[in-house]
Amino acid sequence: MSVVLLISGRGSNMQAILDAGIPVAAVLSNRADAAGLALAARRGVPTGVVEHRAYETREAFDAALAAQIDRHAPRLVALAGFLRVLTPRFVARYAGRLMNIHPSLLPEFPGLDTHARALAAGAKRHGCTVHFVTAQLDHGPIIAQAAVPVLPGDTADALAARVLEQEHRLYPQAIRWFLDGQLVIEGDRVRVKELHAPPTPSDRA
């Protein structure tokens, strides 16, 4: 029933997931100085560090990370501000049970600096996306999105804060759906099964 969270920094999404009562088996980071690690430890959640700089190749790092993850035999691996590009091999190992949250309305603005880029593009709305991870960065079947308005005079920081509030609501919800067996990947799309709905033929397959 449990989840392993991967973080690289402050861990506010991690905190929202813990606050929501999601069963978290461990929080792992590629950086020993990730602020979220101390926070997780204070809450009694096991933590671990797999320092990416200690490995010569992405493949070696990913293999070490996978070994740490698999000790907890999680149902789901959730990236929560994890700032490393993962190898196709790692992604394949956790296919269908590797999730990410990205601070834009994908497929708009994959990559970094999404808030500044949304402002520069004159976007009138922005937001966040929870998606399953595939080998292509910030792509993969979309599970859920939340949009916020871009307001006159917004700075990247102000916009980021507005989006973050939605991230903290959306990510625990998406993880809960996963753990409750409500997410069905159908090709490039994700269907959210309504609880108590009559089963469709593909549910039975």
Ligand code: GRF
């Ligand atoms: C969030 O904006 C998340 O969408 C992105 O990285 C940031 C992580 O923030 N992937 P936090 O560490 O969860 O506070």
